[in-house]
Amino acid sequence: MEEQGFDAMPLSQDSFRKLWETVVTTSISNISTGTDGPREPWGTDGHMDMLLINDQVLTEGFDENLFELPPEMSTKDGVTPPASTVPVTTDYPGEYDFKLRFQQSGTAKSVTSTYSELINKLYCQLAKTSPVEVLVSKEPPAGAILRATAVYKKTEHVADVVRRCPHHQNEDLAEHRSHLIRVEGSQRAQYFEDPHTKRQSVTVPYEPPQLGSEMTTILLSFMCNSSCMGGMNRRPILTILTLETPEGLVLGRRCFEVRVCACPGRDRKTEEDNSTKTQNGTKQAKKRKSAPAPDTTSMKKSKSASSAEEEDKDVYVLHVRGRERYEMLKKINDGLDLVEKENKTKTKVSVKQEAPLPSSGKRLLQRGERSDSD
Template sequence: MMEGTGFEGLALGQDLPDSQDSFAELWGNVFVFSSVSPPLLNLPLAHHNVWQDGNMEALLPEGFDEKLFEFPPEVSTADGVTPPASTVPVTSDHPGEFGFQLRFQKSGTAKSVTSTYSEILNKLYCQLAKTSLIEVLVTKELPTGALLRATAVYKKSDHVAEVVRRCPHHQKEDAADHSSHLIRVEGSQRAQYFEDPNTKRQSVTVPYELPQLGTEMTTILLSFMCNSSCMGGMNRRPILTILTLETPEGLVLGRRCFEVRVCACPGRDRKSEEIKSKTQIGTKQTTKRKNPAPTPNTSEKKAKSASSAEEEDKDVFVLRVRGRERYEWLKKIHDGLELLDRERLSKPTVSVKHEAAAPSGGKRLLRSDSE
């Protein structure tokens, strides 16, 4: 800076006299600057007259500020700056050191329910703009100012890079400032809505509240402001909701993830998807248990069929019959079959082969012309 401005009476690069004077003493002796226009010094308008009169001493500070050339303290990224959001959010559960867990309100699959949760599928079914109660549990005290953040992402890898937003139709009908946000926190005036400047992903935060007396959990109210089937929005693409427990600086303390389906009849859809899931699981297990055997030969098939028939005859089955008359008829049929089996076993089967008798003396029989 001295080379760009210079001081009168002091040549550039000249050593200080005696090389013992401090810079504070030099500052007190040198106060006349070379010709510099006022805008470069950012002087107030009231000081322009002082500059034109040449009374520069009035513009200088009374004493030397020892902290003039000290650098400002470095800001720690861990203490004061929110870490950047990842491009692809993590969807795996992580309770963390605080044992972060979620509980959902228990409700059946009746048609009248507005929100229901399936433990089998880890999936929440809810109606449009209807409140879903979610209970938050931790095992020990959280840091001061901890908050909960809810973010929606697409489940399939083909769409995970896209941002989950509401459809244009529902956005147009909503007059709120955060009308494009799919997830909304109800019942709290301290909820804040964010959009990441890099990824454009939207999220909503709410401060964590301590459990009330006699309870061990904190309840938050979430509502989803668009149907899963809305064109221009989710468009029948499955979504996941990531609920993270964070510090005010953005450090993640725990993470929980669950699937969400926004539909007109949550109870019906939950019931049908659970039945479908159980059927698929049973089919897979049956397929794994079956071991395909090699195809046997024709002779082996006949032998196995005969032996299997004998084995099946030895098996005993119980048949329940309703009504005495029907029982008597079936009993007569059964007795007749048993009698036939006994007669067949009592008569041994003899195979007779019709062969011509060989002539004595080794002579061949002469065949007649008629033969």
């Protein structure tokens, strides 16, 4: 009987909605509760009566959105969006004409911070303050912040996070001791680490210029040398300074290269000279071994001798006043002629090559000479 009853059940191939509508249920609200009046979904004890809710679902029909997942919660206002994996390093003045300016310190050996406009690079000493002046064309929105982030300059290193070397981290007791860039002179500076990219940044609220000034100055310090092993390890870095809203919207961006070294003035002068030579195309090439140049002294002598001979063929007339002076100059001229003749005779004799004598053995016979054996 049980098998016949099971086989008698219809095998519906319709949709779930049609199957739902074929279900006949008794309204749970009609069940007597022992009290008069309609039942309320909320009881006196503060709990919801799930029977009434289920009764409402069964009587009103099938809801197609019943099994759909709820939409994701939208991002709350005020939450900073995550930073991009590859940060942008191009300048963007934006609507507020965001600019940076550095103090002119020169290239003296005693300076602790100096900026090169030629190559857009800041040279500074370890943990020494570097003033950076911020200029805008109009007042940013209320609550605007300035954010400083360090990234590697070269493409092969741009994905790495810029951190301090372990040696300098262990010596520092601050909570943000792993951050390379530090803001000095402000108690409202905040240090962040992006949960997705692990990049570190520091922010400080933007303050409008004081009366009689056109710029706002922030003080940056770099807490590791560019040559530190385990840190930057001689890899060039860029500092990205952005003007942002409290929600993280970028209003302006400026980038500049940074070198943390022991002698900023000397390094700046050296790199500026190298850059100038490269631009002018006079960069010194490496010295290469080359074959010695041919000796041109003999050629010069032969040319000078031939030219002298040609000049000697010319005859010049000299007018001399007085008999005595004429005789004296004539003797000098005759002497020079005699010396010239003697020199020509000597040169003709030297040109004739004598037969070389053998180093050992019999002596060579001259023409007309007989040997001893004869």
